[in-house]
């Protein structure tokens with residue numbers, strides 16, 4: 001007997017409902033899915049044309065999908081979002097599956113080991129200092145944009161040992177193009193002469209020029225062992241003796257480049273917003289930074305001592321997980337939480353809703369860094385918190401991002417106090433990542 005979770009009637013039976021569905025999802029996908037969980041429970045089934053969609057928020061299901069039965073699932077490669085990601089990032093780590101993924105992950109992992117991450121700490125802090133030094137007392141800055149530029153600069157240094165200042169236009173243009181491309185309606189093929197499609201293709205071509213130029217320069221270099229950037233590590237990471245192809249290197253680099261800055265930027269922006277609404281906790285972050293760092297620059301070794309800043313970021317990523325939903329496709333028939341999921345079906349793990357579930361987080365909308373004290377963490381199911389995903393496909397940049405975000409937040413707190421500009425409308429924009437729709441306009445008060 002087939003055990004299928006409860007859920008809405010299939011959309012294909014009524015075309016008018018399809019239009020309403022697309023509209024509702026576009027307007028407020030988080031609210032829409034939340035309402036369905038309320039109606040149907042922790043897992044619901046929502047057939048969508050040819051796609052058999054299972055949607056879950058429960059930590060037990062998530063553990064099975066990502067971990068204990070993780071080998072029965074692959075990254076979803078069909079559907080608009082996956083296709084668009086593939087257009088830009090090719091077969092990089094985020095999109096690849098099977099043997100290719102396994103081989104590439106093994107090659108890339110060492111570049112994210114603790115010692116290597118720590119070696120980038122000074123670059124993170126000095127880039128933050130340069131940004132803050134450019135802010136005047138009383139100035140209003142769009143913190144969302146500032147964090148995006150900062151994390152972009154940092155990831156470029158880490159990946160390429162390269163400050164993209166000279167190529168800022170190509171890099172920033174490609175980032176915008178990437179977002180444009182992801183916003184392209186599902187049914188339009190790439191050759192349609194829409195200005196947005198043309199613009200994004202041009203910008204991506206420019207970005208490719210920059211990235212291929214850097215790859216070729218490294219492949220000619222004779223001093224790779226002495227260099228500390230990830231590209232050098234990848235070029236010298238010989239797999240079967242021949243290394244990665246130029247195209248595979250390009251896909252991996254663009255993947256790390258894109259995945260490695262936008263998410264960290266959002267984590268910081270949302271945390272700064274939450275702290276601006278909770279001045280007691282904002283002061284506590286500043287007090288911690290002042291007492292640990294005094295007037296000197298933060299270092300990698302300070303990471304454990306800046307623990308309150310870390311807890312605020314953990315809570316920020318709970319309330320606003322930058323990667324708020326992830327998707328898998330069943331590679332074979334599988335049973336999850338007592339339900340039968342057939343081969344080829346898609347499973348959506350709605351991280352946002354897991355993070356806002358009152359069963360794991362009483363008063364879930366309240367910002368409370370104490371939820372991250374060790375006793376509180378131990379009392380919750382492990383998979384009730386997954387800003388970096390879980391199982392074998394856990395974010396490769398997790399420790400880098402945690403180090404970077406903590407050092408940036410503490411360095412900011414050491415020098416400035418940020419307050420939301422009165423009347424600024426804060427709205428969630430869940431597209432590829434969970435962005436603030438209208439940016440985050442904040443007033444700077446210099447502390448010294």
Ligand code: HEM
Pocket residue numbers: 093094095105155255256257259260261263264267321322323326327386387388389390392393394395396397398400401
């Ligand atoms: C706060 C910052 C970050 C967040 C919230 C985040 C979140 C995530 C999540 C949820 C996944 C899993 C996706 C899935 O299971 O489908 C993931 C994977 C990935 N992330 Fe991150 N990430 C962050 C920072 C970074 C950084 C700094 C890098 C690289 C420099 C990075 C590179 C990647 C890559 C390459 C993958 C794919 C890993 C694989 O499938 O083997 N991320 N990230």
